[in-house]
Amino acid sequence: MLRVAELIARRLRTTALRADVSDIDGWWEQISPRVQREILTGASALARLARSYLVQHAQMEGVRLAPVEVEPDPAQIATSLLVTGPVAFKKSIRLSGSEDAAVRAMASQLQGSATRLVLAGARDTTMATWRERGEMAGWRRVGGRSEPCPFCLMLIGRGAVYARETADFEAHDRCACTPEPLYRREPEPPEVRRLSEEWSRVTAGTSGAASLRAWRAHIEQQRGATTARA
Secondary structure (H helix, E strand, O other): OHHHHHHHHHHHHHHHHOOOHHHHHHHHHHHHHHHHHHHHHHHHHHHHHHHHHHHHHHHHOOOOOOOOOOOOOHHHHHHHHHHHHHHHHHHHHHHHOOHHHHHHHHHHHHHHHHHHHHHHHHHHHHHHHHHHOOOOOEEEEEOOOOOOOHHHHHHHHOOOEOOOOOOOOOOOOOOOOEEEEEOOOOOOOHHHHHHHHHHHHHOOOOOHHHHHHHHHHHHHHHHHHHHHHO
């Protein structure tokens, strides 16, 4: 699923790098219908794939499940692409005064939002099934890459979610994480326990934004040390 989203997102980035900066609104008006259709098609395809995956995953656990397939919202997609497209370009122009920098910033933001919007087809289907089908006891956040960002690592370290009323799946642009269905309460995997203990140690004596800053600095320091040793 991630490969499909990233392929669509890379194509959008390439398109954005060729933007007509002399008439950014006219350029966007011309290409946005095609871009929105591609995002909608990708998100719908992943919603169907997620439905099939959920059925098979449940069967492996000895559970019969009728997933709730969620179709993407065209208005939400149009708004998100507008904000990360021409709106982002104009904001960058005001800040940098450079058309080249503004195009690069827009291309990067569009690539990130496209990844999130396409993957939402699968994520939303999984989460809607969890909320509306009693067969699923909960879900656990799973990183989609070898090195999830510090924010995602923090959420992974919180472990499984069983309360339908108090939590939802959070995903930022470029996020590759997915919600993994659970059909019974179970002990947390060793990696989740390690992250939870590490978070408690690193953020001791802090709270709120200060905890997030301490955690981010810790993860970045770890990764910097690993790169230096390689």
